[in-house]
Structure formats: structure tokens, C-alpha cells
Ligand code: ADP
């Protein structure tokens with residue numbers, strides 16, 4: 169049997185003696201949508217930041233396509249094919265939409281799925297705003313930009329941390345529609361979101377995390 173796309177094993181991370189992530193393990197299969205469900209403070213964002221290389225685990229291993237990534241810096245993990253849409257969007261506020269997108273542009277493929285044109289085709293609202301600064305966008309547009317920026321790395325696995333947080337219901341619906349289209353294309357996704365009814369429609373598998 170071939171390895172899962174992402175394999176997280178027994179990952180531990182503490183802050184000031186408190187275990188935020190306490191022996192977490194999960195698999196994400198290629199082409200599948202996996203949700204991570206748990207209450208506030210359960211350690212979901214900490215785990216995503218560890219997987220993406222922004223935080224170090226104290227123990228445990230992480231493999232991507234069968235290769236260890238838990239000692240790699242974030243840019244090498246992104247190059248390996250893991251794209252994070254972080255909690256709170258974290259777009260560059262004083263760069264334009266286009267500069268935000270170009271900032272992460274990378275591809276291991278001769279004919280990448282995601283180019284600037286492909287992003288503007290997928291998110292038509294961004295096309296009309298390509299010269300606007302990040303901080304001039306609405307919340308929904310900022311979220312599309314955050315997703316677009318992650319897609320520009322042409323990720324094999326897209327990780328979304330609360331991507332619909334703080335958006336009006338109509339705008340949330342736009343994001344869910346985009347994610348459903350990515351699913352139809354076979355994009356593998358690992359997602360945390362508070363809107364469980366939409367999440368259960370999208371995801372193939374759910375993993376529960378309680379206290380790390
Ligand atoms: P979730 O994303 O599931 O809401 P987090 O991963 O953000 O949870 O947080 C898990 C726990 O770790 C919480 O108790 C939080 O207060 C703590 N924590 C997260 N990041 C830090 C940090 N940088 N410093 C100290 N404590 C932190």
C-alpha cells in the first residue's frame with residue numbers, strides 16, 4: 169500500500185509547560201478532503217503551523233509523500249507541495265492583489281494548474297482589483313486572495329484554517345462553492361472550519377481533536 173499524502177504521527181508541542189498538541193496523529197489521502205474538528209484552543213492551528221514549518225514539534229514525525237518534512241523550513245515545505253491558508257488570512261496589506269499572488273508563485277510543474285490568469289479566472293472579483301492594496305479589499309475578497317496566494321504555490325495539499333471566519337453568510341457560501349470546485353478537480357484539502365453543516369457536505373473524512 170502506498171503512503172498517505174500527509175502522515176502526522178504523535179506530534180507534541182507545548183507552550184509554557186502546557187501541551188497545546190499532545191500526541192496528535194492523522195493521515196490525509198491524495199485527492200481527499202479531510203476536516204479537523206475541535207473546540208477553540210484544541211490545538212488545530214498549532215498543528216497546522218507545525219505541519220507547515222512555522223512552529224517546531226517537540227516530538228513526533230511528519231511525512232509528505234513518504235518523505236520527512238518535520239525538520240524543513242516553511243519555504244521548503246511549501247516547495248514540497250503543501251500550501252497553507254493561515255488563520256486570519258495574513259495577506260500583505262500594503263502589497264497589491266497581484267503582488268500578493270506573485271509573492272508565493274512557484275511551480276514544480278511545466279504547465280502549472282495555477283497561474284495569475286487561472287487565479288483571476290477562478291476568482292473573478294480579484295481580477296477587477298489586481299492593482300488594489302490588500303488592505304483595500306473586503307473581508308471576502310481578502311479571503312479569496314489568501315486562498316489564491318496558497319494556490320499560486322500549486323499545492324498538492326491545500327490546508328485551510330478557518331477560511332470562512334468573520335464572513336457574512338453570502339460570502340461564506342462563495343468560499344464553500346470555490347472549495348467544492350477544487351474538490352471536483354481532485355485537489356486534496358485539510359480544513360478546519362466552525363461551520364459544520366457545510367463542512368460535512370464537503371469533506372470525505374473527519375478527524376476529531378479535543379485537547380491536543
Ligand atoms: P485552535 O486553533 O484549535 O483554536 P490553537 O492551536 O490556536 O487552538 O491553541 C491551542 C492552545 O495553545 C491554546 O491553549 C492556546 O492558548 C495555546 N497557544 C497557541 N499558540 C500559543 C503561543 N504562541 N503561545 C502560548 N500559547 C499558545
Ligand code: MG
Pocket residue numbers: 212213214255329330
Ligand atoms: Mg485556530
